[in-house]
Amino acid sequence: MSAATAAESQERRRSEAVAWLRALLRESALPLPPPRASDDELRAALADGALLRAALDKLGRPSSPRDEGGPAAAERDVGRFLAAVERMGLPSFAPSDLQTGPMSAVVACLLALRDQFVSHAGEGWTCGLPQNGRMHTMGFPGRENGQVTQNSEAREDGKQMETTLQKASRSPAMSEPSSVISRPELSSTSRHAGRNFHEVFQLRQGGYSDLPSSKISDMMKSTSLDNAPTQSLLSVVNGILDEIIERKNGEIPYHLAFLLRKIVLEVERRISTQAEHIRNQNNLMKAREEKYKSRIRVLEALASGKIHVSSNATNGKAHVAAEPVHQMKMEKDKFEEKKQLLEEDLTKLTKDKESVTRMTKDKEDMARFLNDKEDIIRLMKEKEEMARLMKEKEDTVSLKKGKDGDRNQSADEHIAKPIMYKDELISLMKEKENYKVTIMKLKLELEAMKSSCEKSHSLLETKNEDVLNLLKDKENSGNIISQLRQELATARRSHETYIQDLKTTALQENRDFEQRIKEVELKLEDSTKRGRHLEELLESRIKTWERKEIMLNQFVGVQMQNIQDLRLSSVSIRHEIQNCQKRWSEELSGLGQSLKVLANASEKYHATLEENRKLFNEVQELKGNIRVFCRIRPFLCNEDHKSSTTEITGDNGELILANPAKIGKEGNKLFKFNKVLGPTTSQDEVFKDIQPLVRSVLDGYNVCIFAYGQTGSGKTYTMTGPEAATEEELGVNFRALNDLFLISRNRGDTFNYEVSVQMIEIYNEQIHDLLGSNGSEKNLGILNSSLPNGLAVPDATLHPVNSTTDVIELMRTGLGNRSVGATALNERSSRSHSVVTVHVQGVDLKTGATLRGALHLVDLAGSERVDRSAVTGDRLKEAQHINKSLSALGDVIFSLSQKTSHVPYRNSKLTQVLQSSLGAYLSSSAI
Ligand SMILES: Nc1ncnc2c1ncn2[C@@H]1O[C@H](COP(=O)(O)OP(=O)(O)OP(=O)(O)O)[C@@H](O)[C@H]1O
Numbered sequence: 072m073s074a075a076t077a078a079e080s081q082e083r084r085r086s087e088a089v090a091w092l093r094a095l096l097r098e099s100a101l102p103l104p105p106p107r108a109s110d111d112e113l114r115a116a117l118a119d120g121a122l123l124r125a126a127l128d129k130l131g132r133p134s135s136p137r138d139e140g141g142p143a144a145a146e147r148d149v150g151r152f153l154a155a156v157e158r159m160g161l162p163s164f165a166p167s168d169l170q171t172g173p174m175s176a177v178v179a180c181l182l183a184l185r186d187q188f189v190s191h192a193g194e195g196w197t198c199g200l201p202q203n204g205r206m207h208t209m210g211f212p213g214r215e216n217g218q219v220t221q222n223s224e225a226r227e228d229g230k231q232m233e234t235t236l237q238k239a240s241r242s243p244a245m246s247e248p249s250s251v252i253s254r255p256e257l258s259s260t261s262r263h264a265g266r267n268f269h270e271v272f273q274l275r276q277g278g279y280s281d282l283p284s285s286k287i288s289d290m291m292k293s294t295s296l297d298n299a300p301t302q303s304l305l306s307v308v309n310g311i312l313d314e315i316i317e318r319k320n321g322e323i324p325y326h327l328a329f330l331l332r333k334i335v336l337e338v339e340r341r342i343s344t345q346a347e348h349i350r351n352q353n354n355l356m357k358a359r360e361e362k363y364k365s366r367i368r369v370l371e372a373l374a375s376g377k378i379h380v381s382s383n384a385t386n387g388k389a390h391v392a393a394e395p396v397h398q399m400k401m402e403k404d405k406f407e408e409k410k411q412l413l414e415e416d417l418t419k420l421t422k423d424k425e426s427v428t429r430m431t432k433d434k435e436d437m438a439r440f441l442n443d444k445e446d447i448i449r450l451m452k453e454k455e456e457m458a459r460l461m462k463e464k465e466d467t468v469s470l471k472k473g474k475d476g477d478r479n480q481s482a483d484e485h486i487a488k489p490i491m492y493k494d495e496l497i498s499l500m501k502e503k504e505n506y507k508v509t510i511m512k513l514k515l516e517l518e519a520m521k522s523s524c525e526k527s528h529s530l531l532e533t534k535n536e537d538v539l540n541l542l543k544d545k546e547n548s549g550n551i552i553s554q555l556r557q558e559l560a561t562a563r564r565s566h567e568t569y570i571q572d573l574k575t576t577a578l579q580e581n582r583d584f585e586q587r588i589k590e591v592e593l594k595l596e597d598s599t600k601r602g603r604h605l606e607e608l609l610e611s612r613i614k615t616w617e618r619k620e621i622m623l624n625q626f627v628g629v630q631m632q633n634i635q636d637l638r639l640s641s642v643s644i645r646h647e648i649q650n651c652q653k654r655w656s657e658e659l660s661g662l663g664q665s666l667k668v669l670a671n672a673s674e675k676y677h678a679t680l681e682e683n684r685k686l687f688n689e690v691q692e693l694k695g696n697i698r699v700f701c702r703i704r705p706f707l708c709n710e711d712h713k714s715s716t717t718e719i720t721g722d723n724g725e726l727i728l729a730n731p732a733k734i735g736k737e738g739n740k741l742f743k744f745n746k747v748l749g750p751t752t753s754q755d756e757v758f759k760d761i762q763p764l765v766r767s768v769l770d771g772y773n774v775c776i777f778a779y780g781q782t783g784s785g786k787t788y789t790m791t792g793p794e795a796a797t798e799e800e801l802g803v804n805f806r807a808l809n810d811l812f813l814i815s816r817n818r819g820d821t822f823n824y825e826v827s828v829q830m831i832e833i834y835n836e837q838i839h840d841l842l843g844s845n846g847s848e849k850n851l852g853i854l855n856s857s858l859p860n861g862l863a864v865p866d867a868t869l870h871p872v873n874s875t876t877d878v879i880e881l882m883r884t885g886l887g888n889r890s891v892g893a894t895a896l897n898e899r900s901s902r903s904h905s906v907v908t909v910h911v912q913g914v915d916l917k918t919g920a921t922l923r924g925a926l927h928l929v930d931l932a933g934s935e936r937v938d939r940s941a942v943t944g945d946r947l948k949e950a951q952h953i954n955k956s957l958s959a960l961g962d963v964i965f966s967l968s969q970k971t972s973h974v975p976y977r978n979s980k981l982t983q984v985l986q987s988s989l990g991a992y993l994s995s996s997a998i
Contacts, residue, residue, distance in 0.1 A: 088181035110174040120148030704785035705750035771922035775988035782933025830885035834903035841885030
């Protein structure tokens, strides 16, 4: 080691010694060396011996008060300190070291004392510390009867020392057998035996040496020692040791030594039992700690799981679950601390056991010493015997001298006896010399044994103090253990309560979790199924997309090829387009010329059409504004075929009606019509003659088609058709409307037509609306002068129609509202005039001119002679009105055909309604 390193080591050791000394004497008023004191500073602090004296006091070696100062007191304190150190077997130093020279020996002594103090702190040295009343009694760090006692200085300089002191103060020691070792055999008898032991050894009159050996042997053989309180045992040990000390010659009875040994063995056994008990307690505490740790882990897992699961959950629940966990953690820390204390106590007990072992060895040394002492006594006795023999020999010599005269007288007689004595004397002298040598050896051995005995006395004294301290610590430990038990019981109860609550909570939570787990499992299963389904779907779609991708790639390849081709062809097409554009421009210029020609031709075409329409209508007028066709219906199944005959005379419209019942001209009457249609004429053939008039309506003309005839002659059949008519049986009305819509659609490029329908009936000279919502109840009025739109009965409902179906639907509604009744001639006779008016308004798309036309489809009531109808009352009145109106119609038609100035329209409602159709500026046709 280099000089520098040695100096550093010495300085470090000196600092440690100074720190310990400052911590130990921190409450002292004496001046202390600075924390990093040099050798001289340390020497100056220790030179007067006051600090050394205070250290001894602090370490539980109180001395008498220092009533004087000066070098003498300093020398005495230093000497007392050195003596105490030597008694403890620690390295010492010379008093001159405190005057001059290095302080290494002093530092070594202080550190050894510190180490000894620390190592013996658990053996009761602290019993002398609490001089200021701050006893660390219950082993709870920093608490003095529940109050905090640590100060900052202790934390700074003597933390280690303080910790050691605290450990020492809370170390358990031996316990009384009855309080710690729960042995069933400790009955009242054993307690009585313990009392006997106490009575024997405490109520003695003299010393222990005076007790009869038989009594001591009886006590050692019995269970008195086993059941005696430890305090009593220690008192006996103290008493015996006191007697040993008092009797400096060491003449202690042998049986007392054995008793001492027995007591020490008993104390050792109790310490071992106590250590075993504490070890068991420690194991029990470890097991409980493991149990609590496992519960804490479970609770922490529950708490953490609860907090996570119900993150999606409430914070309040998490707080409730975390609070017991926090308390359990605090209790766990508490148990950790208790476990640490118990481990420290176990360590302390182990040290105590070692101390007792050392005491046992000392006791054995004492026993050997006593044996040696007996040998010495025996030798002394032999010596005394030798002295007695020497005295007898001297007496023999003196007797020889006194009897010289006698010997001279009988020299020859006694010559052999002195020689024998001489030899015997020589041998005795030799033997004496040997005895002297032996005695000298024995004296030396005795001296050595005396010094050993003194050391043993000193050690026993120390051990005695240790045992006392152990006893105090034992009592403290008892209190600590009882308090720990109470705390443990309290903690166990609170834990049980907590655990019960937590079990309940955990059970409930577990149920909830199980329920949730089931739900989650169901959802998971469902999700798994969905996932599988989706995976399958995904796979199929992936395959589909892969196929599509392949197809797309192929398609793209083809398209790219096509694009290439198209690019190539586009160039040629571009050229062709350019050529075409040239041609088109040339053709367009030609087309422009052609369009001009076409426009001129179109104008000429429209003019031609207009002229054609005019010519067409002029032709119609030339054919006659009033045309009368005669249709002969076939005989009905219930009619007599011979009752009348008809003869048709060709296309000139002449009809000869033959009556077989009459003779002459009366039997053959000639009638002249525009055309006569025979009984076999179909509905379509009848319409063919009327069809040109429908076209005139679209050209802005008014056309009136009405059927006239007697009841049952077939008017309704011709105009409407039979009930449930087939397509071939449809009447003039439907065919005319069908043709009207067909022609209007064909003229869609030149005209825009709007078609609307009115349907009225004239019954008993009253007009009813057959399409109104109120039915035919209301009597409508007629305008004297027709409106521009051709509406003669403006209050009748006007329904716009777009197709023949709409008109058929309206006509079925109107026919349902028509007044009918049974007559003698017809089972279902029309008792009113039915007028269906189709209003057409066409707008010329080119000129914007408006054309209005109207088509009146009239189904007149049956005309008949009243006498033939055999009607009376209402029917008679109906017939009279019908005949009157038909007569008025005949008069108007006659006037119009004769082109008279007055036309009697106002003679009936029928002629008033049809006035616009029968008037001068309109052409009409009639059947
Ligand atoms: N051309 C015809 N072919 C076959 N049957 C016909 C023809 N004309 C009329 N009939 C039938 O004659 C009967 C009477 O016809 P319808 O009812 O049309 O007479 P009407 O003149 O309207 O009578 P009313 O004046 O009493 O209403 C009906 O059964 C009808 O089917």
